[in-house]
Amino acid sequence: NAGVTQTPKFQVLKTGQSMTLQCAQDMNHNSMYWYRQDPGMGLRLIYYSASEGTTDKGEVPNGYNVSRLNKREFSLRLESAAPSQTSVYFCASSEADRVGEKLFFGSGTQLSVL
Amino acid sequence: AQSVTQPDIHITVSEGASLELRCNYSYGATPYLFWYVQSPGQGLQLLLKYFSGDTLVQGIKGFEAEFKRSQSSFNLRKPSVHWSDAAEYFCAVGALFSGGYNKLIFGAGTRLAVHP
Numbered sequence: 584n585a586g587v588t589q590t591p592k593f594q595v596l597k598t599g600q601s602m603t604l605q606c607a608q609d610m611n612h613n614s615m616y617w618y619r620q621d622p623g624m625g626l627r628l629i630y631y632s633a634s635e636g637t638t639d640k641g642e643v644p645n646g647y648n649v650s651r652l653n654k655r656e657f658s659l660r661l662e663s664a665a666p667s668q669t670s671v672y673f674c675a676s677s678e679a680d681r682v683g684e685k686l687f688f689g690s691g692t693q694l695s696v697l
Numbered sequence: 698a699q700s701v702t703q704p705d706i707h708i709t710v711s712e713g714a715s716l717e718l719r720c721n722y723s724y725g726a727t728p729y730l731f732w733y734v735q736s737p738g739q740g741l742q743l744l745l746k747y748f749s750g751d752t753l754v755q756g757i758k759g760f761e762a763e764f765k766r767s768q769s770s771f772n773l774r775k776p777s778v779h780w781s782d783a784a785e786y787f788c789a790v791g792a793l794f795s796g797g798y799n800k801l802i803f804g805a806g807t808r809l810a811v812h813p
Contacts, residue, residue, distance in 0.1 A: 625803030625805045
């Protein structure tokens with residue numbers, strides 16, 4: 584029962600470097616999400632993909648780009664990392680982008696930008 | 698604007714004691730309410746959710762939550778805590794964001810420690 588798989592689990596970057604966080608789900612879900620978790624702030628939505636072929640900005644999209652590669656995969660890219668992007672990143676999926684849908688989360692990527 | 702407040706950042710209880718985690722929300726319409734749990738090094742897992750109907754909702758792992766519209770609260774309870782319940786707990790409200798998408802608004806979380 585893999586569910587939602589994220590890679591890598593840990594990453595350290597220098598300011599200005601780029602990287603891509605990978606996410607894949609095996610539940611045939613239509614909707615996928617990227618959140619960031621910061622101490623004392625809960626989770627905030629970065630980008631989401633309601634269905635294959637669509638992506639949209641969430642609450643805190645600046646500095647990020649996403650690609651919905653196919654129904655299974657949704658990647659998050661940092662083009663030029665900044666210390667403010669130090670955070671724990673979670674990918675999630677749901678059957679559909681409806682209010683009240685249960686989200687299934689990956690185990691997270693801890694990113695440090697020096 | 699929609700918001701979720703979890704007043705307690707840290708709570709410590711003894712194993713076997715009862716537990717109540719507080720959650721208050723601000724939302725203009727009938728909310729969709731959730732409690733998620735995050736164990737160390739893991740992603741979030743849904744404990745329970747409320748949409749309508751009976752205001753006392755049962756979830757997994759022996760947890761329950763009660764929706765009180767008059768108090769804008771959705772507190773999580775467990776009658777007897779186990780050491781394995783040590784985790785961080787997030788209350789969330791589901792809403793339609795202004796951009797038209799489903800959005801979960803999370804509280805800042807309550808970290809629960811359990812003493813043997």
